[in-house]
Amino acid sequence: MSLQQRYAAGDAPAAILHHPVIDALLQHRSIRRFDSARPLPEGLVETLVAAAQSAATSSNLQSWSVIAVTDPDRRARLAALAGGQGFVAEAPLFLVWVADLSRNRALGAAQGRALAGLDYLESFMVAAIDAALAAQNAAIAAEALGLGTCYIGALRNHPEPVAQAVNLPPGAMGLFGMAIGWPVPGPHSAVKPRLPQSVVLHHETYRAGPVDAAAVARYDAAMEEFSRRVGQGSQPWLPRMLARLADAAALSGRDRMRAALTALGFGLK
Numbered sequence: 697m698s699l700q701q702r703y704a705a706g707d708a709p710a711a712i713l714h715h716p717v718i719d720a721l722l723q724h725r726s727i728r729r730f731d732s733a734r735p736l737p738e739g740l741v742e743t744l745v746a747a748a749q750s751a752a753t754s755s756n757l758q759s760w761s762v763i764a765v766t767d768p769d770r771r772a773r774l775a776a777l778a779g780g781q782g783f784v785a786e787a788p789l790f791l792v793w794v795a796d797l798s799r800n801r802a803l804g805a806a807q808g809r810a811l812a813g814l815d816y817l818e819s820f821m822v823a824a825i826d827a828a829l830a831a832q833n834a835a836i837a838a839e840a841l842g843l844g845t846c847y848i849g850a851l852r853n854h855p856e857p858v859a860q861a862v863n864l865p866p867g868a869m870g871l872f873g874m875a876i877g878w879p880v881p882g883p884h885s886a887v888k889p890r891l892p893q894s895v896v897l898h899h900e901t902y903r904a905g906p907v908d909a910a911a912v913a914r915y916d917a918a919m920e921e922f923s924r925r926v927g928q929g930s931q932p933w934l935p936r937m938l939a940r941l942a943d944a945a946a947l948s949g950r951d952r953m954r955a956a957l958t959a960l961g962f963g964l965k
């Protein structure tokens with residue numbers, strides 16, 4: 697069922713392998729309405745972090761941290777910094793996922809080692825990739841418990857104030873947040889379609905030539921139908937993608953990411 701919802705009509709793969717974990721993955725949807733009155737289960741944060749730490753990590757460096765924010769004032773501050781998205785403040789738990797080279801730096805310093813490797817873009821990429829893998833494990837764990845999640849990339853609109861709000865040391869950066877809470881059910885929490893596999897999947901080598909316009913058109917139609925169904929008007933995908941990437945202004949402050957990362961103590965050589 698969720699496979700059919702995941703793709704435009706006729707674009708779902710004919711057959712996939714089934715397993716409860718795969719079925720759960722196919723049911724993912726971002727949740728933006730939370731029942732703020734319903735308390736979260738005891739031990740939730742520790743459970744999510746155990747799931748997160750179980751993700752693979754480059755060279756076992758584990759160069760990420762996560763900050764569990766429950767204080768309503770701090771949540772409201774972070775929501776304001778993240779483009780004023782109200783539901784962020786309504787979620788009882790907000791996780792800030794951090795690319796964290798500060799721990800490696802500190803452990804090196806304690807051994808009298810400068811760790812010049814940390815000053816390269818590669819080290820930032822390692823930290824960002826590992827943090828994303830960890831976060832996704834936590835999201836899957838939360839969803840398995842029936843909770844809803846929404847990643848908050850808008851946290852990067854203001855990297856330095858975010859770092860200040862959660863007291864990050866130099867060499868640490870809040871990559872994205874994650875709002876977590878009990879979902880308010882309704883049509884708004886439907887499974888959102890994705891591009892056909894024929895567009896994203898290549899075999900052996902990258903397929904040359906133009907992107908399959910007919911496949912994208914089918915996806916546009918599916919997204920239009922989806923957005924109508926969830927009460928967001930009629931929004932095809934292509935115009936939204938084009939607007940989101942149109943120019944520096946469309947990046948909502950994230951056009952100065954290199955400067956922000958430099959200010960936060962990353963080398964990026």
Ligand SMILES: Cc1cc2nc3c(=O)[nH]c(=O)nc-3n(C[C@H](O)[C@H](O)[C@H](O)COP(=O)(O)O)c2cc1C
Nearest residue numbers: 724725726728781846847848849850851872887888
């Ligand atoms: C790194 C990342 C950052 C995101 N940032 C935001 C955000 O700031 N606000 C928001 O409402 N959704 C955000 N999202 C959620 C995406 O909009 C969502 O995943 C996408 O539209 C697909 O919908 P789905 O997750 O319901 O399948 C983010 C997702 C990711 C992976």
